[in-house]
Amino acid sequence: MQKMNNKNQIFIDKLRSSGLRPTKQRVEISTFLFKRKKTFHFTVEELKNSMNLKRSKKISTATFYNTVHALKSAGYLKEFSLENNTSYYDTNISSHHHFFDNGKVIDIKSDKITFKKLPEAPKGKKIKNVEVVIRLENNN
Amino acid sequence: MQKMNNKNQIFIDKLRSSGLRPTKQRVEISTFLFKRKKTFHFTVEELKNSMNLKRSKKISTATFYNTVHALKSAGYLKEFSLENNTSYYDTNISSHHHFFDNGKVIDIKSDKITFKKLPEAPKGKKIKNVEVVIRLENNN
DNA sequence: ACTTAGTTTAGAACTATTATAAAGTAGATA
DNA sequence: TATCTACTTTATAATAGTTCTAAACTAAGT
Numbered sequence: 001m002q003k004m005n006n007k008n009q010i011f012i013d014k015l016r017s018s019g020l021r022p023t024k025q026r027v028e029i030s031t032f033l034f035k036r037k038k039t040f041h042f043t044v045e046e047l048k049n050s051m052n053l054k055r056s057k058k059i060s061t062a063t064f065y066n067t068v069h070a071l072k073s074a075g076y077l078k079e080f081s082l083e084n085n086t087s088y089y090d091t092n093i094s095s096h097h098h099f100f101d102n103g104k105v106i107d108i109k110s111d112k113i114t115f116k117k118l119p120e121a122p123k124g125k126k127i128k129n130v131e132v133v134i135r136l137e138n139n140n
Numbered sequence: 141m142q143k144m145n146n147k148n149q150i151f152i153d154k155l156r157s158s159g160l161r162p163t164k165q166r167v168e169i170s171t172f173l174f175k176r177k178k179t180f181h182f183t184v185e186e187l188k189n190s191m192n193l194k195r196s197k198k199i200s201t202a203t204f205y206n207t208v209h210a211l212k213s214a215g216y217l218k219e220f221s222l223e224n225n226t227s228y229y230d231t232n233i234s235s236h237h238h239f240f241d242n243g244k245v246i247d248i249k250s251d252k253i254t255f256k257k258l259p260e261a262p263k264g265k266k267i268k269n270v271e272v273v274i275r276l277e278n279n280n
Numbered sequence: 281a282c283t284t285a286g287t288t289t290a291g292a293a294c295t296a297t298t299a300t301a302a303a304g305t306a307g308a309t310a
Numbered sequence: 311t312a313t314c315t316a317c318t319t320t321a322t323a324a325t326a327g328t329t330c331t332a333a334a335c336t337a338a339g340t
Binding site: 161199201206 | 316317318319320321322327328
């Protein structure tokens with residue numbers, strides 16, 4: 001592969017350290033996803049559209065799916081589902097909470113919600129994580 | 141429609157009071173869903189399979205979808221989504237919480253979880269409900 | 281440069297769901 | 311009870327999101 005701008009080196013290393021060959025497509029997708037100040041939420045279709053819009057040579061749909069799955073398996077993305085039955089991905093992988101406002105999703109930092117009481121895990125199980133969804137409606 | 145066993149009258153009234161004509165199919169589906177001690181969770185496909193298994197004259201897929209949507213709109217069912225992108229429905233419509241254990245869903249009564257701290261709704265919005273998902277994993 | 285295992289790609293296939301429009305039926309009316 | 315009509319059911323087609331397939335391509339080790 002042609003040598004890339006050094007500023008992508010961090011993503012190349014990130015991919016390689018997860019056993020993912022840093023192909024052109026994977027590096028570009030990773031850069032697009034992770035090189036930003038704020039974390040964000042997206043569907044694969046949204047990601048594909050916004051990245052391919054500015055490209056002459058398009059990245060294929062299958063590659064977007066493959067790469068997003070690979071990044072999720074490697075622990076760089078978190079998946080969640082809304083009632084419209086499409087997968088959303090979150091670049092914020094730390095345990096946190098969400099406002100759901102008619103299909104719009106807003107992060108809530110973990111420390112904004114604390115519990116007074118939580119149930120025990122059933123026998124033989126343990127708690128992996130606890131996530132809260134606060135559904136919003138308009139104030140009228 | 142042929143007169144039905146009186147024990148279904150409650151479901152007939154329930155449907156009629158929501159503006160839903162109590163057809164044979166709707167009454168049977170409602171009876172199947174709501175005439176049980178414990179609330180439960182299902183997908184439309186699961187509902188269809190388990191009801192049609194014991195029937196000579198099958199109810200169509202479209203009717204299962206139509207009826208489940210109608211019951212949801214009428215407020216008798218609650219919808220939620222797992223990461224597999226299929227809609228699950230819950231006959232427990234009261235606000236409550238869930239354990240998610242590898243695709244298996246277990247109800248948590250509302251009073252089993254209480255909060256010490258919760259964020260404000262964004263300006264112009266108010267909180268419709270707050271639901272917690274506790275993800276489980278095996279204890280090894 | 282050569283090799284090969286891993287990757288990308290277009291397109292087919294699949295799954296859950298929604299739309300269509302023709303046939304059937306509940307319930308009102310006479 | 312017979313008739314009428316709007317609502318409902320049904321089989322089927324269509325759609326959306328996603329996964330599969332297998333041929334072409336490429337990163338990276340030799």
